[in-house]
Amino acid sequence: MNYWLMKSEPDDVSIDDLAARSDQTVGWYGVRNYQARNFMRDQMQLGDVVFFYHSSCKEPGIAGLATVCRPAYPDPTQFDTASEYFDAKSTLDKPRWLQVDVCFVQKTRLLSLSELRSHPELAQMMLLQKGSRLSITPVSAADAAFILAKLC
Known part of the structure; x- marks a missing residue:
């Protein structure tokens, strides 16, 4: 099993929005970074744990847990000319x-970015590296265990 941190702007899709959906499922659309795309294509597996991270908001941080429930498939927004994610070359x-x-899976207490940074045990976490801006990053098993202990 793999662990992932996946960022979403809560104005677009929040953990509460995901919980409120009738099937409690969302397609992780709009990823336009090749490295993040490759993580989805090459490494994500059904059942992988997702730390659902609220970004670009007043208090960014991990807001809940999810799982990967469908493997990678073409993002339909790339073909939609009305979408901000349209890609004419695709x-x-x-x-x-x-x-x-x-x-x-569940909403958790907010584990804020500042709290994540306060733990030296997480110093190597990709999210906390200078210049890291990927919307999807792998999380080591050790970091995942530490985070899960803080959330529960």
Whole structure:
């Protein structure tokens, strides 16, 4: 099993939005970074744990848990000319962008970015590295265990 930190702006999709959906599932659309796309394509597996992270908001941090419940498939927003994620170079035969589906597990207390930074045990976590801006990052098993202990 792998662990992932996946960022979402809560104005777009929050952990509460995910919990309120009838099937409690959302496609992780709009990823337009090749490294993040490759994580979804090459490494994410069904059942992987997702730390659902609220970003670009007043208090960023881990707000809940989810799991990967559908493996990578073409992101439909790349073909939608009305979408901010439209990509004219992407075709149905050769889609450039992928998404996975994630399913709600639970809302947690907010484990803020500042709290994450306060723990030296997490110093190597990709999220906390200078210049790290990826929307999807792997989380080591040791970091995941530490975070889960703080959330529960």
